[in-house]
Amino acid sequence: xxxxxxxxxxxxxxxxxxxxxxxxxxxxxxxxxxxxxxxxxxxxxxxxxxxxxxxxxxxxxxxxxxxxxxxxxxxxxxxxxxxxxxxx
Numbered sequence: 227x228x229x230x231x232x233x234x235x236x237x238x239x240x241x242x243x244x245x246x247x248x249x250x251x252x253x254x255x256x257x258x259x260x261x262x263x264x265x266x267x268x269x270x271x272x273x274x275x276x277x278x279x280x281x282x283x284x285x286x287x288x289x290x291x292x293x294x295x296x297x298x299x300x301x302x303x304x305x306x307x308x309x310x311x312x313x314x
């Protein structure tokens with residue numbers, strides 16, 4: 227004898243109430259918005275670190291290209307030891 231499986235009906239009364247609870251205006255998808263404060267906008271305008279960095283990179287690449295760029299090993303060693311001393 228074969229027993230047929232019970233078919234489930236997708237009837238959820240809580241789901242129906244959920245849909246009627248929200249007004250139609252709030253059902254619309256909201257778009258993402260980004261708001262930057264005026265203080266942050268002023269900081270972005272006055273902060274010229276990117277220009278300074280570009281100038282430094284240009285001067286370093288020029289010195290490397292000319293062959294006049296030299297590295298001081300003692301200065302590098304001092305900075306490395308100072309860095310690792312603060313880490314421990």
